[in-house]
Amino acid sequence: MKKYQVIANQIRERILSGVYPPKTMIPDQKQFAEEFDVSMITVKKALDGLAREGLIYKKSGLGTFVLGKIPLGDAYDxxxxxxxxxxxxxxxxxxxxxxxxxxxxxxxxxxxxxxxxxxxxxxxxxxxxxxxxxxxxxxxxxxxxxxxxxxxxxxxxxxxxxxxxxxxxxxxxxxxxxxxxxxxxxxxxxxxxxxxxxxxxxxxxxxxxxxxxxxxxxxxxxxxxxxxxxxxxxxxxx
Known part of the structure; x- marks a missing residue:
């Protein structure tokens, strides 16, 4: 498993378990890079994947937020x-x-x-x-x-x-x-x-x-x- 996939899995688990609640801001790329001892590019790749899943979204100048449960989603989508x-x-x-x-x-x-x-x-x-x-x-x-x-x-x-x-x-x-x-x-x-x-x-x-x-x-x-x-x-x- 690639490093970015490992990081994405850990952040995903934190979101699903409520460590990062819906509508709250998660740490920035620099903080994650320091925590996981990887480059910011690797962190960005992990976050981009979570964004595609609909778990997080980015607001320019503000940061990255947890989107929360999407009512239209399905496990097989x-x-x-x-x-x-x-x-x-x-x-x-x-x-x-x-x-x-x-x-x-x-x-x-x-x-x-x-x-x-x-x-x-x-x-x-x-x-x-x-x-x-x-x-x-x-x-x-x-x-x-x-x-x-x-x-x-x-x-x-x-x-x-x-x-x-x-x-x-x-x-x-x-x-x-x-x-x-x-x-x-x-x-x-x-x-x-x-x-x-x-x-x-x-x-x-x-x-x-x-x-x-x-x-x-x-x-x-x-x-x-x-x-x-x-x-x-x-x-x-x-």
Whole structure:
């Protein structure tokens, strides 16, 4: 576990246990850096993650405050701007990743456009069923350039691709464009997610790029409409 994740876990526990009550200010980055003996950049990364979860919010010139319980939240929800993946959000012990397809391929013109690569460049074509607490949860179809994510294996697919990218390849995501929309069920949704013929589905389509601007992933993640939502925390920081 990274240092910033350890720090985030400790601050999160303090918030949930009431050490830092709702609507109160928490220590500043410098104080946390001194307490945990880390850089302020590491502390900022930890706090940014907690902000994405909706636990804290920052007010320019004032400090960082505990937001408190959000009445719209659900344990299975995901921040719409998260970059840590399902295993990190729900806990690796609760998530099982089942590879349904894993092959090298050449992208179609449509996929090549999403990845900003040539149709002659090899990519991974990956389909995974993500289970949460032994129940089908998300059907994930992912395309990645082999050049950017070398040596990907089926064993890695059963764990966390994002952890492999961050921890082993030392690559950092620069950003993502995500489109969230409703959809009709496909045959795969019915087969693997237990959707009915007319069950509404929720799909997240995304392109993720690295800090150098190269597109590292194009993917779609689909779930039954009432299994998961995507949340946005919006703070009016005037």
């Amino acid at each position: 995901s921040p719409a701007n998260a970059f840590d993946g399902l295993s990190a959000q729900q806990g690796a012990d609760h998530v099982e990743s089942v590879p349904l397809l894993f092959e090298l391929a050449f992208p179609t013109p449509e996929i090549a456009e999403k990845l900003d690569c040539k149709t002659s460049e090899p990519i991974y074509d990956i389909l995974r069923l993500r289970k949460l607490n032994d129940k089908p949860f998300i059907l994930e179809h992912t395309y990645m350039p082999v050049r950017l994510v070398p040596d990907l294996t089926k064993k890695i697919l059963t764990q966390s691709i994002y952890q492999y990218i961050h921890n082993d390849l030392k690559l950092v995501f620069g950003g993502a464009y995500r489109k969230i929309h409703a959809s009709e069920p496909t045959e795969l949704d019915q087969q693997y997610l237990g959707a009915g013929e007319h069950t509404p589905m929720l799909e997240v389509e995304q392109v993720v790029w690295l800090t150098n601007g190269e597109n590292v992933e194009y993917s779609t993640s689909r779930n039954v409409f009432d299994q998961r939502s995507y949340t946005v925390i919006d703070v009016n920081d005037f």
